[in-house]
Amino acid sequence: MTILPKLIYLFNAIPIKLPKNYFIDLEKIIIRFIWKNKRSRISRELMKRNAGEGGLAIPDLKLYYKAAIIKTAWYWLRNRVVDQWNRLSMQDTVVSDYSNLLFHKPKDPSFWNKNALFEKNYWENWKKIWQKLGIDQNLTPYTTIKSKWVHDLDIKADTISTLREQGIVYLSDLWRTEELMTKQEIENITKNKIDNFDYIKLIRFCTNKANATQIRRKVENWERIFTTSLSGKGLISKIYRELSQTYKNTSHSPIDKWSKDMNAQFLDEEIKAIYSHMKKCSKSILIREMQIKTTLRYHIIPIRMANMTKQENDKCWRRCGKIGTLMHCWWSCEMILPFWSAIWNYVQRTTKMCIPFDPAVALLGLYPKEITQTGKGPTCTKIFIAALFVVAKNWKLRGCLSTGEWGIVVYECDGILFCYKK
Numbered sequence: 001m002t003i004l005p006k007l008i009y010l011f012n013a014i015p016i017k018l019p020k021n022y023f024i025d026l027e028k029i030i031i032r033f034i035w036k037n038k039r040s041r042i043s044r045e046l047m048k049r050n051a052g053e054g055g056l057a058i059p060d061l062k063l064y065y066k067a068a069i070i071k072t073a074w075y076w077l078r079n080r081v082v083d084q085w086n087r088l089s090m091q092d093t094v095v096s097d098y099s100n101l102l103f104h105k106p107k108d109p110s111f112w113n114k115n116a117l118f119e120k121n122y123w124e125n126w127k128k129i130w131q132k133l134g135i136d137q138n139l140t141p142y143t144t145i146k147s148k149w150v151h152d153l154d155i156k157a158d159t160i161s162t163l164r165e166q167g168i169v170y171l172s173d174l175w176r177t178e179e180l181m182t183k184q185e186i187e188n189i190t191k192n193k194i195d196n197f198d199y200i201k202l203i204r205f206c207t208n209k210a211n212a213t214q215i216r217r218k219v220e221n222w223e224r225i226f227t228t229s230l231s232g233k234g235l236i237s238k239i240y241r242e243l244s245q246t247y248k249n250t251s252h253s254p255i256d257k258w259s260k261d262m263n264a265q266f267l268d269e270e271i272k273a274i275y276s277h278m279k280k281c282s283k284s285i286l287i288r289e290m291q292i293k294t295t296l297r298y299h300i301i302p303i304r305m306a307n308m309t310k311q312e313n314d315k316c317w318r319r320c321g322k323i324g325t326l327m328h329c330w331w332s333c334e335m336i337l338p339f340w341s342a343i344w345n346y347v348q349r350t351t352k353m354c355i356p357f358d359p360a361v362a363l364l365g366l367y368p369k370e371i372t373q374t375g376k377g378p379t380c381t382k383i384f385i386a387a388l389f390v391v392a393k394n395w396k397l398r399g400c401l402s403t404g405e406w407g408i409v410v411y412e413c414d415g416i417l418f419c420y421k422k
């Protein structure tokens with residue numbers, strides 16, 4: 001895409017806040033171009049993947065804009081003390097260590113309010129990303145010994161410069177494994193006397209519990225980007241990669257959706273069990289379709305339909321009067337609960353086992369240990385899948401779903417099972 005460098009240049013050169021709609025329109029134009037004015041055939045998320053992963057490597061323009069903004073914010077913040085206009089002319093010739101200015105003490109919030117719109121916009125974006133990553137932007141393992149934090153402690157400039165000369169650049173360098181270096185050790189390294197008072201002040205600052213956790217934590221990739229790149233070359237793509245990773249992690253997996261709807265947290269082994277269950281059962285296409293419907297049929301629940309079609313009615317289609325969430329449609333609707341209890345009776349009669357009345361059993365195939373040990377899990381699974389077929393076939397049925405009309409026959413014929421209408 002040759003349009004991308006042009007857009008990045010634009011984002012970089014004109015530092016204004018762009019509205020959301022701008023990116024939506026841009027994306028629409030691109031999609032119209034790719035699909036030749038027809039509706040897009042694959043989802044946008046898929047198109048954004050790399051070619052190796054079956055995508056078209058469509059760049060996320062909004063993230064690129066964010067990356068451009070963050071790059072500018074980074075320039076701005078690290079050179080804050082140097083006059084902004086002088087810096088413009090010398091930024092390529094003098095590349096010195098400005099990182100002491102980057103992870104700085106927070107500025108008075110009114111400072112940002114008084115400044116021009118675009119600066120505030122940059123600052124807000126910068127702040128938001130750090131919040132999203134859950135790390136403190138002001139005091140980090142990369143906070144230097146020359147930073148304002150230390151400056152405010154009133155430590156002599158001599159002490160700081162001798163420390164820096166001997167490679168103690170960051171506050172995190174002051175540690176030997178678990179313990180802060182003793183005065184003797186520091187003097188051995190620097191081969192210079194350290195002022196006793198300075199040392200005490202440094203120790204007091206660094207071992208303060210709140211500060212120590214910030215300085216001593218694991219270094220994030222995000223911070224490393226800004227500390228290691230001095231000239232800002234390739235910075236936008238680095239930031240973009242990191243951002244897309246961050247935003248990808250928050251994408252919704254079906255399991256997350258289920259755990260949210262069921263109000264339960266699944267353990268790692270349980271998630272494994274769910275996936276293995278899906279894999280085992282998905283030999284037949286018919287059943288696989290069912291699974292896709294159970295786990296992903298999220299978009300045809302009333303609450304989503306109301307959202308999509310901009311209607312007010314998000315009530316359950318079975319007319320029970322409740323709001324039609326995913327969990328409600330599959331399980332907790334009072335029109336469907338009798339059906340499930342009938343199924344439970346049937347299962348318990350056939351397997352002669354007591355099975356907890358739990359949506360995770362029927363919908364996700366998660367059994368308690370006692371049942372998996374007896375090896376009766378697969379039989380139950382077949383009955384439950386047949387029952388799910390019945391629910392899915394009657395997805396929009398008005399009123400009560402009865403077992404009387406539906407017979408469920410479990411017999412195997414290449415792994416296919418049947419439910420039929422009487």
Ligand SMILES: [Zn+2]
Pocket residue numbers: 316317318319320321322328333334335
């Ligand atoms: Zn209902």
